[in-house]
Amino acid sequence: MTVTETASQVRPQVVSSPEDLRAALAGRGRVGLVPTMGYLHDGHATLMRRAREVCDVLVVSIFVNPLQFGPSEDLAAYPRDLERDLGVVAGAGVDVVFMPGVETMYPPRFDTRVVVSGVSEGLDGASRPGHFVGVATVVLKLLNLVRPDVAFFGEKDWQQLAVLRQMVRDLNVPVEVVGLPTVRAASGLALSSRNSYLDPQQQARAAVLSRALMAVQAAYASGERSAVKLRQAGLDVLAQDPEVTLDYLSVVGRDMQDRDIPGRDIQDREVVDNGPMTRVLVAARMFGVRLIDNMPLVSGEPDSA
Secondary structure (H helix, E strand, C coil), rough: CCCCCCCCCCCCEEEEEEEEEHHHHHCCCCCEEEECCCCCHHHHHHHHHHHHCCEEEEEEEECHHHHCCCCCCCCCCCCCCCCHHHHHEEEEECEEEEEECHHHHHHCCCCCCCCCCCCCCCCCCHHHCHHHHHHHHHHHHHHHHHHCCEEEEECCCHHHHHHHHHHHHHHCCCCEEEEEEECCCCCCCEHHHHHHCHHHHHHHCCCCCHHHHHHHHHHCCCCCCEEHHHHHHHHHHCCCCCEEEEEEEEECCCCCCCCCCCCHHHHHHHHCCCCHHHHEEEEEEEEEEEEEEEEEECCCCCCCC
């Protein structure tokens, strides 16, 4: 099912205040939450359909969170299409859509921030200072407001998922965090709301990011364990398109630490097989748009998930 196949579905209840949210969820059984910033695509719909299978009531939040955007980032230009979003959630069987305003989430004199150290400090944490503080803060607020039994996130934002799992564990938040594999276009490009900034030809070229990740995965599957050599396999692919401005291409383990850091002893650069927790992550700008992607490094055939 695609996001265009939803018009005939019954629309969910839409609420914007914590009081109405609590009333909508009273006595509803096992609650699932899919937090989003809207402009929904098939990746979001996949999360919703999975949540629908295991929960009695499904909540989707739509909130463009200003706290996770830096001063030079695209908050004002971030794509929005409420009618389209409501069609997507209806098609996925969502019961309640929570759409709080900024003043609801961040009222006057709001002075609290959630900082998750360690897993948040490299990669996107280094490239986008304060981003994960904003993510952790808004997600913790949503978890406190909705009080779900299960919350669903896409693995495309792998570092974000690691940050949120750490936060939930450290703060004893009573919720199960479920990550689902990245949904991709036929070209291999990871689905993202920011893909809307690219025309079809640019989106096709942006699939070079996933091809680079698959090259790293292929080298890993063939037995290569040097992070330096694995990374080079991906860099060789990225070099084929001059439009790529690379932020990072990194092989990480369970601790989210880059295994190819100059100055480390060579033994520390060997990649330990942690199953799907061992990942290759990429962030790059193409045609003025910052895109991210990742793949697990597993033995066997390259995994496009």
